[in-house]
Amino acid sequence: MTPTSRSWQRRLTWPLPSQLTDLAVAAVVALLTGLDAAVNDSGHRQADRLTWLLYAVSIGALLVRSRWPVAVTVVTGAACAGWALYGHIGELLNLPVMVALYALAAQGDRRRTLRTAVVAALVSGVVSVIAGKDVAQPQGAPLLEMLWPLVPLLLGEVVRGRRELMKEYADRAERAEADREREARRKVDQERVRIARELHDVVAHTVSAMTVQAGLALDALDSRPEVARTAMRQVRTSGKEAVRELRATVGVLREGRRVASVDPAPRLAQLDDLVEGVRGTGLQVSLHTDTDTDTATGGRELPQLVELAAYRIVQEALTNVIKHADARHVAVSVATAGGRLAVEITDDGPPRTAAAASGEGYGLIGMRERATAVDGTLEAGPLSGGGWRVRAVIPVEEGVA
Numbered sequence: 001m002t003p004t005s006r007s008w009q010r011r012l013t014w015p016l017p018s019q020l021t022d023l024a025v026a027a028v029v030a031l032l033t034g035l036d037a038a039v040n041d042s043g044h045r046q047a048d049r050l051t052w053l054l055y056a057v058s059i060g061a062l063l064v065r066s067r068w069p070v071a072v073t074v075v076t077g078a079a080c081a082g083w084a085l086y087g088h089i090g091e092l093l094n095l096p097v098m099v100a101l102y103a104l105a106a107q108g109d110r111r112r113t114l115r116t117a118v119v120a121a122l123v124s125g126v127v128s129v130i131a132g133k134d135v136a137q138p139q140g141a142p143l144l145e146m147l148w149p150l151v152p153l154l155l156g157e158v159v160r161g162r163r164e165l166m167k168e169y170a171d172r173a174e175r176a177e178a179d180r181e182r183e184a185r186r187k188v189d190q191e192r193v194r195i196a197r198e199l200h201d202v203v204a205h206t207v208s209a210m211t212v213q214a215g216l217a218l219d220a221l222d223s224r225p226e227v228a229r230t231a232m233r234q235v236r237t238s239g240k241e242a243v244r245e246l247r248a249t250v251g252v253l254r255e256g257r258r259v260a261s262v263d264p265a266p267r268l269a270q271l272d273d274l275v276e277g278v279r280g281t282g283l284q285v286s287l288h289t290d291t292d293t294d295t296a297t298g299g300r301e302l303p304q305l306v307e308l309a310a311y312r313i314v315q316e317a318l319t320n321v322i323k324h325a326d327a328r329h330v331a332v333s334v335a336t337a338g339g340r341l342a343v344e345i346t347d348d349g350p351p352r353t354a355a356a357a358s359g360e361g362y363g364l365i366g367m368r369e370r371a372t373a374v375d376g377t378l379e380a381g382p383l384s385g386g387g388w389r390v391r392a393v394i395p396v397e398e399g400v401a
Helices: 003-012 017-038 049-062 069-086 095-107 110-131 141-147 150-220 225-256 268-279 293-297 304-325 362-373
Strands: 284-290 329-337 340-347 377-382 388-395
Touching (some): 049 095, 095 110, 095 150, 110 141, 110 150, 268 329, 304 388, 362 377, 362 388
Antiparallel strands (some): 329 340
C-alpha cells in the first residue's frame, strides 16, 4: 500500500471513536447550553451576538477536547468568564467548561489536575467578585463559586484512577500469563535437554561399544573365528540393550505414556558391569572404588541422584575414550572423602591437538550438566604427558536419597 493510499484510507475512516464521542458530547452540551443562553432572567442582559459568539466558540472547542484538553479548558473557561462579566446569567452556561475540566482530569495526571484546580478556583472566585459588583450577591458567594470547578476535576480524577487501576490489573494478569508461558517453555526445554542427555549417555555409549566390537569381529573373522563370534554376541547383547533403552524413552515421550517395565536408574554397584562391557571392545580398564558410606554419610547409602550422576559421568567418559582417545588403558577411580564423592577417569592416549583439546562436544556438556545438577564440579582436559583426564567432585552430605 502506497503512502498516498494510506492517507486516503485515514481520511475515509474518519471520524475515529474518540472523535465520535467528542461530537456526541458537544451536541448534548450545545442543546442544554443553547436553551439556557436563549432565555435569560428578566433583570439581566439578554442573548445577543456576543452571547452566541461565546457559545459557538465553547461548543466548537469541545469538538477537539480529547486531542487538546488543556487548550479546550482555557477556551471554554474564557467563554464562561466572558458570559459572567458581560452580565449574562444562566444555570448551564458553565456546562462547557465543566465538561472540559472533566476531560482534562480524566486524560492527564494528578499533578496537572491539582494545578488546574488551583487556577480554576482562583479565576472563578475573581470573576465572581468582579461580576458581583453590578448585581446583588449574597455573602460568601465568591467562595461557593470557587468550589464548583473542583467537582468535574474530582470526578475526572476518580474515573482516571479507576481506569489506571483496571489497566494495572490487566497488565499484571498479562505479565502473570507471560511468566507462566516462560516457565512452561523453560520446563519443556529442561525436559528436552534431560532426554537428550539420557539418550546420549545410554545409546551413544552402547552404539560406540557395538561399533568397536563389530570392528574386532570383522578383523578376526578369518584368523580367529571364536573371537569374532564372541564379539558379535556382545554386539547382539549391546544392541538389545540399546533397543530397550530407546523403547523406554519413546514410551515416556509419546503422549506422556509411562512404560511399566523400566529398569531402575543405575548406581555405582553396576560399574563393574559397565567396565566389563567396555573391556569387550579390547580396551583395558582398571576400576577402583572406595565408597565408604560410614565415613562419607554417617552410615547412610549415597544419595541415588549422586550415584546416578557419577555412573553417567563414568559412562560418558569411557564412551569418549572409545570414540576419540585411541588409548589402550583407562583408569577409573570412584572414592569418597571429606563428605565428597570424587570421580576420576584417566586414559593413556596420545597427546591431543589444540583443536581437539579445546573442543566442547555434547558429551562434555552433558557431564558438566550432571555434575552441576547435584551441586558438583567437573574438570576435563589433556594431561601433560599425553592422555586425557576427567575429574568430578560431588558433595554427598546433603544429597537426596
